Amino acid sequence: MLAFLWAEDQRHLIGNQGHLPWHLPNDLHYFKSVTWQQTIVMGHRTFTSLPHGALPQRQNIVLSHDHNLHLPHVQMIYSKAELLQLAATSKKIFVIGGSNVFAQLRAEVDYLYVTKIAHQFVGDVYMPPLDYQDFQLISRRQGEVNSQNPWPHEFLVYQRYK
Template sequence: MLAFIWAEDQNHLIGQNGHLPWSLPADLHYLKQTTLNSTIVMGAKTFQSFPNGALPQRKNLVLSHEPQKFSNEKNIQVANSKVQLQKLFAHDSRVFIFGGPALFQMFLSEVQYLYVTQITAQFVGDTWMIPIDYSQFELIKRTQGTVDKVNLWPHEFLLYRRKNLEI
């Protein structure tokens, strides 16, 4: 299974200066629960946005044109091309693309599932999700998120499956 996982605002914004433009603990919990014991794939900037390095209980793969920059990082594997990256996850059953946009674009024709946290708000930022033709996907699950004192914005968790996907 190859999936994208991301959170976005109403305008498909996903980032600001290498970080999320919002604080939404429910989304981080969802991300963790969804990706535990799986392989996660990200670009160098996405990895560098993690405050504590590699995410635990996951196989962390990073795509970078400068792999030597990550030689001191623990618990990650670094690839410098799509082909090399695919070799690193070829035998993994659950692979989640975390971003950024270039990595989403790279795997757009191959992605099977889309895990989207849709936040009903608008934020300021500098990075947007790539355009996706949702007519190629079917919505198979929608879960309303809870708004409370720490999750301030209405949000929902959406799961799409590519149409005509052999299950």
């Protein structure tokens, strides 16, 4: 089973020069709580954007077409087919970026975990379009706005209709 997990602004922006365009501790906490002890999949550029490399207490998988690429502390997968085979035999696998990986897998994703931030930021990477008509909203929770989390935001979970 595949799940996408990302945060986006009002224009579906998800990144800026290899980093998040915002600092929202509520979203970082949500990300950690959802992915703790889970399997996460990302592209090579997303992996290199992580400040400390592989995320602890998670099985880190990097999807890359470069068979010569070997990264420390991660499992390498070199094709979409190989990833889908793994997803068919395991519990939920969280795809965490980047936009090219999301675009490659959008027809196969079963769950969407999205943090929507009610603000517009500057950046250069956008979430590829998703057909929300294929999904049912199963959870919605407002994030708390405070001095560390200044923008209104909500955590939404969608499940693909069977």
